């Protein structure tokens with residue numbers, strides 16, 4: 149994990165003081181709310197329905213026990229005892245007092261955390277594969293590059309007042325676990341034939357009211373030029389992105405309206421110029437310096453088979469179920485990656501209490517080389533657990549209602565805060581997620597259905613990623629009543645696609661039944677359990693689903 | 702209005718900033734809107750006084766590339782402080798074109814952005830916001846002094862150790 153040195157520490161400390169000064173000016177009335185807004189957004193502070201909300205950066209979703217304990221402490225002391233993990237691997241507190249924000253930031257700084265650039269029209273917290281450093285299929289640790297980008301983008305003097313927010317995600321495997329194609333810049337670490345490291349680069353992906361899949365502008369960008377190229381993309385966007393209409397201000401619109409070929413040419417021109425001056429070309433020593441922070445922990449040499457693990461599977465149905473869904477293969481023999489579902493049936497997706505955070509911190513310290521990850525699916529991950537230890541980890545999680553064996557199943561739902569918290573919402577999201585989870589609570593039924601991602605947003609801003617849900621649910625307002633529009637066939641992985649609207653929306657009472665109809669239709673028409681929902685939808689198209697949904701209409 | 706240049710407020714500004722239709726004075730330094738400058742560039746060539754140009758946010762440098770060497774003042778406007786386009790224009794002028802004359806920010810120039818502007822190569826700030834003028838005069842500007850990326854002005858390596866090639870410091874100055 150990256151560790152602050154004296155420079156980083158001083159930087160964050162100065163930022164806390166800078167913000168304390170801004171808050172003081174707001175509280176004294178020197179700054180109007182209008183003047184203060186962009187300043188507070190730069191530091192993750194939103195004004196919501198009931199209170200201020202604070203979004204804390206968890207760079208590339210990596211935490212250790214000390215940080216997680218501090219988050220638990222903040223939840224207890226300054227909020228109502230819980231926090232909400234987001235789809236961008238951050239943590240949100242929903243009940244914060246503005247006067248207390250500087251103190252919270254100071255407490256965060258002590259554990260090398262901050263809220264810099266978690267909102268506002270700037271380069272946001274960089275996200276990465278939550279299995280980084282552990283996944284069997286990765287060719288490098290993507291967090292090395294995410295950290296380099298995080299540093300470069302921190303209080304960047306040129307790119308702090310962009311037309312709109314700007315999101316970057318990095319993966320280093322063919323499997324895309326970070327939804328890179330729906331980010332403004334998506335990066336995939338690759339090797340070319342000569343064995344050199346570099347990046348495939350996508351630009352202009354995004355969700356929101358105009359969902360778009362990113363366009364590839366580079367098959368192979370040399371590793372050393374990552375920052376030169378990103379600076380070029382940002383400059384083209386900063387100069388030419390639309391500023392007349394905030395709904396058309398994202399990079400995706402510029403790419404769409406200008407044409408990807410012309411944008412790619414503009415980027416290349418800018419890039420050549422920046423590269424020629426060389427100020428951002430990365431020396432190998434610097435990459436190595438950052439890489440050293442992400443060196444693999446001291447894994448033991450273990451046999452790939454653990455008899456304790458196998459015995460526990462044979463003994464306990466509930467453990468076997470947990471393993472089936474929540475344990476992924478690790479690249480080191482004898483280890484596994486454990487997903488901790490924050491989607492207990494009936495609980496708000498992504499929420500964790502202070503006590504749960506502390507328990508997970510303890511488990512990470514004891515069993516996972518002190519590492520925890522936040523996934524963009526709003527779950528937590530213990531990335532490096534010995535197979536021998538997984539039964540004990542499972543038992544401890546089960547005691548805290550954290551062992552729901554539903555990773556990737558129909559009840560592992562992503563939902564935005566929706567009308568319960570958000571000032572922009574048209575409809576509630578969390579209660580819909582809870583009701584769907586309750587309807588499908590039977591784990592055998594969930595297993596029978598298999599991989600299925602449901603994603604719910606309370607309005608067109610798409611914070612719940614509904615466009616890339618296999619089943620997407622969007623809250624709309626119809627004459628003052630909450631309605632839900634359903635999209636099918638979206639996907640946020642390497643086969644990225646945007647879901648299609650199936651037909652007219654459903655009322656709050658109807659929507660859970662509609663989801664069930666879709667699932668039943670899939671079960672009836674699939675070629676067998678090996679054909680997932682997404683594969684079946686891609687084969688069948690939307691017609692059978694539409695017919696089933698609107699049969700009586 | 703106050704003009705802050707190279708680290709302090711200056712009382713007199715030799716420049717006349719002309720609108721689109723204002724008559725050209727016979728002598729003295731003048732700065733013209735970009736479109737007018739381009740339209741009148743041949744006539745301006747004979748003037749025996751420093752020349753400047755005013756570039757609105759979004760206008761960019763297209764069409765001015767060959768004139769930059771003879772400019773002594775470039776004024777870049779910030780109609781709203783949230784309009785960040787001219788931060789890029791400033792850096793392109795300084796870094797790509799090697800422009801060494803005065804680079805002035807005008808419009809919504811506020812205390813929380815001052816260092817971003819200076820780092821992007823501005824050396825003069827035209828400030829109307831009273832709070833900002835007062836804070837600058839009293840030295841009450843509280844901004845992060847350490848930076849993770851090179852920008853346009855010459856900046857020292859940070860006072861703290863660590864071999865990072867891009868680290869910079871503004872300690873001891875705005």
Ligand code: HEM
Pocket residue numbers: 194196201233234235236240312313315330331353354355356357398563564565566569570571572609610611612613
């Ligand atoms: C409750 C306060 C929140 C507000 C006011 C809010 C506001 C917004 C707005 C206005 C957009 C649209 C931006 C655009 O289209 O350019 C957006 C997009 C988004 N938000 Fe939120 N959001 C909130 C909470 C969240 C949470 C909790 C998450 C994570 C679970 C989240 C994740 C996202 C994502 C992933 C997008 C889509 C980005 C894209 O278009 O590519 N937001 N949000």
Ligand code: SF4
Pocket residue numbers: 564565566567570571572573574605606607608609610611612
């Ligand atoms: S999708 Fe809409 S309702 Fe949900 S959090 Fe985002 S802005 Fe709020």
